[in-house]
Amino acid sequence: MGAIEGLSHLTLHVTDLTRSEDFYGGILGLDPVGRDLVSEDGPNSLFRSAAGHLVLLVEVPGPVEPFRGKTTSIHHAWYLTPEQHAAAVARLKAMGMPIGDTREAMRAMGQKSFDVYDPDGHRYQIQTVGPEAYQILKPSAGEIDCGNIADYEVGDVRSFNDGKLYLVRSENGFAALSRWCTHMNGLVQWKENHWHFYCPYHKATFNRAGASTSHFPFDTLAPLRLHPLAIAKDGSIRVDTDVLLIRKKAEALDVVPATPGAATDTSRYEAI
Amino acid sequence: MSEEMIMTTGMHSLNHTAMPVHDMAAAEAFYCDVLGATAHQATCFSLEDVKTGAAIFKSFVIGDFLLALTVARNSMDMPPPDRFRGAHGYRHGFQVSRARFDEIRAALDAHRVPYQGPVAHPEKGPFGASLYFKDPSGNFLEFVWRRDEDALPRNRSYLSPE
Structure with missing residues (x-):
């Protein structure tokens, strides 16, 4: 129409x-x-x-009937500026209204939401998204010791919380993937049973190379960002969380061979 | 919109409604073909839901608003066939320009969508006239032309909080 x-x-x-x-x-x-x-x-x-x-x-x-029949998920969502949201939080807190977010763990950085009900039971989400949702975040945890190449088997995906990264051992070597989703700053999770990374915020998915495997509209998302890694002569792996490497697509050269002395070729990327 | 209004109100905009339908395919045909919505993300929440065809979520953008539809196949009674102006607690009113109001009405006729109206509103208010109708699952909807349409933004697009 x-x-x-x-x-x-x-x-x-x-x-x-x-x-x-x-x-x-x-x-x-x-x-x-x-x-x-x-x-x-x-x-x-x-x-x-x-x-x-x-x-x-x-x-x-x-x-009145805020919910049709047995369907309890009906709600209406308000979008607020961050300033309006902060004012609403202060206003509702002062009135003693509960403003907890039961899905806080699923939010992206800077995304805030809570539910309120009007006197007849109409349910509202009060939402905002701050600029930090789209900023490229670095853990800035310095160099992280990720163990020795001998400790890993092909297919291993290990989480390092301080560095907000996953270290992936593939057939060709290692890649250190930043956990911050490239859509917004949700933290992706490794879903072992599905062999992919999953962002609980908008359900974007990425394979073990960090390439998007999402359906529309997330199918064009950039790959997960990399942290440079280096393998010492004794086989120990160190990942630099102070540097993020931006890539337009996931490539075989993103993987560092599992051999002593190998390291990420940072010249191939835009480094932040 | 005046700067003064933006400064005084505590809410920016209505963003979306999550509401149920009986049949997602019928809903998609209605909202896209009749209302001109565009379909966006679709998700099944769990494997069991996929197997049973329940709890499927699909979103549709209509101008500056998003309807997030879920399937609730057997848990909603339909309103009486001759009731168009109700509200299951709520009813969505979509704005069309006064110049295209007859076009909208003709489109409802062409798609054999029954409606009530046009119903004229008091001249002291912002609404001109409304058509009242329902989607295939009995969710109440409305087309309205606004007397204050010249003061409203044109070609509004959905502002995603995501």
């Missing part, structure tokens, strides 16, 4: 208009537009967000 400009408004049934006006104006912080400006069956009240989206509250005899 292509004629839709965007969302105009979300109509919500409520059982006590005044009580809900207090919530949407005083707690959510929307701007009141006015009462009974819309042709509805009951008393109604309009509120506006910064971007112009409207919320239309319509009082009904009740009860």
